[in-house]
Amino acid sequence: MNPEFLRQCLLYFRDLGLRDLYDRTRPLASVSGVRTPEVQLATDPLPSSSAAPVAQVSIFDELLAAPDPxxxxxxxxxxxxxxxxxxxxxxxxxxxVFGDGNPQARIVFVGEGPGAEEDAQGLPFVGRAGQLLTAMIENTAQREGIPLKRAxxxxxxxxxxxxxxxxxxxxxxxxxCSPFLFRQLRVIRPKVIVALGATAARALLGAREGVTKLRGKWYRWENIPVMVTYHPSFLLRPTGQAAKREAWEDLKKVFHYAYD
Ligand code: SF4
Known part of the structure; x- marks a missing residue:
């Protein structure tokens, strides 16, 4: 639909006093200023529109305010x-720390927030967790025969x-802050989003479960497949060592989905 036509429709409905407009395809956490009830999560191995998270939230103001992607x-x-x-x-x-990488990337990794090293350099994932993420990306891709670098x-x-x-x-x-992330994702429009850790999973999917329960399955954010996996800083902890293999398995699925 023509964005300007949609905007005019929304303004017309608003003038009539209609304030509740629901988006059944989006997670609740993506809407500013609205309480976030539980979201039904897809658990099927590959995303399908019928199994996507369902939102029951008015998106009226956001639709009017959001720039056309x-x-x-x-x-x-x-x-x-x-x-x-x-x-x-x-x-x-x-x-x-805005973000870094290929603006036409097939894969976007979303972490929680900058750490000390990132804050000092103004770049995401450049500390120890970032080095581990780079190794995970490049080593997994190499083992799977996919020509993929962090860049x-x-x-x-x-x-x-x-x-x-x-x-x-x-x-x-x-x-x-998350409306800026959502705009980044709408502009890049990757083939897959990887949510690193529970905060990213909650922001993108409205999920309240822990990563252990969420990981390894496909979800959707605005019709883009999302994989949840462990944050690299968790994998650096002594308690996170056992989860490394699972994180590698999750990345394998993501890379094959994005590049096969
Ligand atoms: S919303 Fe908060 S976290 Fe986001 S850029 Fe502004 S001050 Fe920083």
Missing amino acids: TEDSLEKIRQDIGDCRRCRLHESRTRI DVYICNVVKCRPPENRTPRPDEIET
């Missing part, structure tokens, strides 16, 4: 973030500023 760009999103002070995370950050994917986070002491971002911080 065909007119949006990563540069414009970065410009719109500016010297952002929209949430408390700006207080302790050194640099905003071929795009990497970003749910929140763009480092939470103090690397704490988990709070729900209001995620709500405030």
Whole structure:
């Protein structure tokens, strides 16, 4: 549908006093300022539209406010973030960590938020966890015979500023910052999104379960297949060693889906 026509329809309905418009294909967590009930998650091995997470949330204001993805760009999103002070995370950050990689990537990795090294350099996943992620991407791809380097994917986070002491971002911080992530994903429109850890899974899918339960299965975000797997910083912990094999298995599925 023509975006301007859709916009005019929405304005017309709003003028009539209709405020509830539901999107049955999107996770609830993707809508700002709305409480997030449980989302039904797809558990089938390959995504199908009938098994996608179901949203029951009014998206009226967001639809009116969201830029048309065909007119949006990563540069414009970065410009719109500016010297952002929209949430408390700006207080302790050194640099905003926007994202890095191939803007035409087939795969986008979404982490939780920048750590100390990322905050210092302004780039995502450059610390120890980032080095492990690079090794996981490149070694898995090589073993599977897929010509894929880290520079071929795009990497970003749910929140763009480092939470103090690397704490988990709070729900209001995620709500405030995640519209930028969603715009990045709509612009890149990858073949697959990899949610690294529970925060990314919650932001993209509205999922409240832990990664152990979510990982290894396919879900959808705006009709893009999503794989949930462990965050590399978890795999670096002594308790995360056993999960490495599972993470490698998850990446194998992702790479074959994106490149076969
Ligand atoms: S985390 Fe996001 S919303 Fe919060 S200050 Fe940083 S860029 Fe802005």
